[in-house]
Amino acid sequence: MRKEIPAPVIAVLAESFPSIESHASLDSLFLHADAPGDPPEGSKPVKTQAWLRRINKEAKEPLRVLGKLIECYMEIPEQDEKESIIFGHSIESPKKQLREKLKSILKRCNLQYVQGGHISDGTSSPSRSLQELIKGRDIPALEAEFNRALVNVNAEPREAVSAACNILESLFKVYIADENLEVPQKQDLQNVWKVVRSDLGFDPGALEDDDLKRILTGIISTVDGIGAFRTHASSAHGQGRKLYNIKPRHARLAINSAHTLALFVIETWDEKKR
Template identity: 50%
Template sequence: MREVIPQTIISLVGDMISNRETHASLNSLFLYAGAPGEPPEGNKQVKAISWIQRVNQDLTVNPLEVLGKLLEKYMEEILDENKSWEKDRIVENKKIIAAMEKYGLHYLQGGLVVTGAHTPSKSLEDYIKENNLEYFDFEFNRALKNVDTSPREAISAASNMLETICKVYIEVNKLEMPAKQDLRPVWNIVKKDLGFDASKVEDGDLQKILTGLFSIVEGIGELRTHASSAHGMGKTVYRIEPRHARLAIHSAHTASLFLLETWKKRKTSF
């Protein structure tokens, strides 16, 4: 389903952009964001709001992608709340973020705006940032960005995210890297080193959850091999839909977060 930008967000973003940009820089910003067409007529506020409304109407563009790029420079600039004019900008940014959340929209680093359907993975992004694990940002953002437009690519990114975490773990803990570095081989090494053995868990309910989680990791790797964009398709055609990709991403999120938290607790390697 194609998501459009709510009118409330259009008004807030349009006001902010028109206050912070000149006509020339405003035109450059919309060009960078991929907004369609020539600059609308009118003052800066009218121009900005009209242009964003046009983004919603043009079926050749993804409105949330354009919105993310429009917000990128403002949401990621470093501001000092002790300076009055910068404090005003901080308040304005927070107002836009709060309004977006009411509509189930969330801004992610790198100029990405995603819907509430993606929010379970947000906690993983927070954990990555808290622990300076910049290794995973690329695959994490690629998975979120492609889930609706290219589900096969999103599945590949979800698997790559898990692979990356496992490879970093192996390198940091000076373990022997397997000859084949697909998800299953690197995961097996990490699983063994961290003592991920569901059979040793006394609680029966928790044992079932862990068994399922470990099976999910292997399933994500196999789905990437058989159905993602990373490999050519064989005789069996996998009809991958966004809901399948979303399931893989959310599952990869859960497994990744559990691995990272366990690593931090047992090895204190961060």
């Protein structure tokens, strides 16, 4: 589904770009991001706004262009983050200020910047919470699959479904290794999940509360469903006679379900350690 750059984002860039970029560097920035057409006429604010609106009208994937446009601001080098001292006063880096503005406005528009120049609209509260939780943990496979799911949710939903399953598989394998548990012979999603859920006490039969039993039973069923979905419909396996018509909304369902479960597993794991 084609999504345009939201008006509030256009407003922030039209206000901020002119104070940071020259006419020449603005042209270079937009052309590097594959913005359509020649540079518009006018002042820097007029040029920026006109080009962003043209991207919305003419670009096949406006959010992909936006990701490339703001990549150098969202991933600024450490030296560009330092404050400047002018007449004894500390002045915050303009690029850093723009980055913080963009983070805030993207969040308000239910968008998220993903490293590498990508904009995702597949995030939800579980995804944002999971992203915060895995920061600082040395689990590169988890971060890679997290980003792959969000980057591909619209353009390649099959790829996103595959990543949604892989994030669970990666998490369960890390848990087994870190907790020195016996590795199952077959290390597919269902088998590593059995080991993890047993160690964390995710057994519906051990609970007295009927409502919690239902939730845990549903969680177990969700893992099975995500694994089956990857097998039958994602890019991880070849298709047979039946071709699944995967839509971005299907990919979001798989991603949000996987992220909710991963969040629950990590929080339970942390509590167990304490």
